[in-house]
Amino acid sequence: MLVDGTWSKTWHPVQKADADGRFVRQVSTFRNWVTADGRAGPTGEGGFTAEAGRYRLYVAQICPWASRTLIARKIKGLDRVIPVTVVNPVLTDQGWRFGGFPGADPDPLFGVEYMHELYARADPHVTGRATVPVLWDMKRNVLVNNESADILRMFDTAFEELVPSDIRLYPEDLAAEIDDLNARLYDLLNNGVYKAGFASSQNAYAEAVDGVFAMLDELEARLTGDFLFGDRLTETDIRAFVTLIRFDAAYHGLFKTNRKAIRDYPRLSAYLARLLRWPGIRETVDMTHILEGYASIRALNPNGIVPEVPDHVATLLRV
Numbered sequence: 001m002l003v004d005g006t007w008s009k010t011w012h013p014v015q016k017a018d019a020d021g022r023f024v025r026q027v028s029t030f031r032n033w034v035t036a037d038g039r040a041g042p043t044g045e046g047g048f049t050a051e052a053g054r055y056r057l058y059v060a061q062i063c064p065w066a067s068r069t070l071i072a073r074k075i076k077g078l079d080r081v082i083p084v085t086v087v088n089p090v091l092t093d094q095g096w097r098f099g100g101f102p103g104a105d106p107d108p109l110f111g112v113e114y115m116h117e118l119y120a121r122a123d124p125h126v127t128g129r130a131t132v133p134v135l136w137d138m139k140r141n142v143l144v145n146n147e148s149a150d151i152l153r154m155f156d157t158a159f160e161e162l163v164p165s166d167i168r169l170y171p172e173d174l175a176a177e178i179d180d181l182n183a184r185l186y187d188l189l190n191n192g193v194y195k196a197g198f199a200s201s202q203n204a205y206a207e208a209v210d211g212v213f214a215m216l217d218e219l220e221a222r223l224t225g226d227f228l229f230g231d232r233l234t235e236t237d238i239r240a241f242v243t244l245i246r247f248d249a250a251y252h253g254l255f256k257t258n259r260k261a262i263r264d265y266p267r268l269s270a271y272l273a274r275l276l277r278w279p280g281i282r283e284t285v286d287m288t289h290i291l292e293g294y295a296s297i298r299a300l301n302p303n304g305i306v307p308e309v310p311d312h313v314a315t316l317l318r319v
Helices: 064-074 116-121 146-155 172-190 191-195 204-222 235-254 266-277 287-295 310-318
Strands: 054-060 085-086 088-092 094-098 134-137 142-145
Touching: 054 204, 064 116, 064 146, 064 235, 088 287, 094 116, 116 134, 116 142, 142 146, 142 191, 146 235, 172 191, 172 204, 172 235, 191 204, 204 266, 235 266, 235 310, 266 310, 287 310
Parallel strands: 054 085
Antiparallel strands: 054 134, 088 094, 134 142
16 A cells, blocks of 8 residues: 555555445546547546557556456557566565566566556655556656556557557447446446455345346346347457456355356356457466466465366366
8 A cells, every 4th residue: 555655554455345344446546548649538638649669558467457458458459569567466565566476577667676666656645556457658657547447448449540450349339338238247247256255244245246146147148149249349348258267266266256157157158268269368368377366365365375277267268
């Protein structure tokens, strides 16, 4: 936790809880947007023009929020213009750390050890958690945005003149429907698994688990086509994927969302396999990082035992 730009206390997964023991997630604080012409986006200030090699994406492959930006970067072909830095998946007392794990990178810009040091460089008076993803402007040396939903939208349109794409993850004709499903998907499933895992009362846990499986049941019934909106891949599929791919391996056991597994849902299982066949998606999934990262959360796993990858998940990732 940063307080006025200084690291103040040991990292803990539960940022805040309400009076009934419900997990409350921190709101992202850096909300500028990269746009094609540098004009201000829906939030923040202007001055962030889409340029090749100007921006760097920081991610943790354990983190579903960061992973959805990593997927959008690959799907839209932006890996040619936006370099990426992957942090160590093992959460330390000071949060995300650079290097020191296979597939994790040192910080290439300032050589700092922890992500919170990057935040303090961006704002010497910042207060809050140093989260991922982070989109960093290497030209101005400022943190542009740390909200994955925003970065997902930026990657869909801002760089079109530099890297044209036939894929539109947030098509205008589906915008209202996408927004509606996204909101419920986030509350009940994406964040719902965390609300279950980090609940501090039995009632809060039961409420969260009911929501998780209500949404899984809804998605199972909805999937009459290849994707959640028929035959078109959208950002909602990416949002669903990052939770589904982690579910049986991590959330089912560690987060106690164990009423059913994804393998118990025929349509969701087939959907997950289809998404993994989409060019670029599979390579964003590192199950070693995912399992090592979640196992490092001492509040949930005090002995740090890292589980094995379930056989059906390993098979899915190999196919």
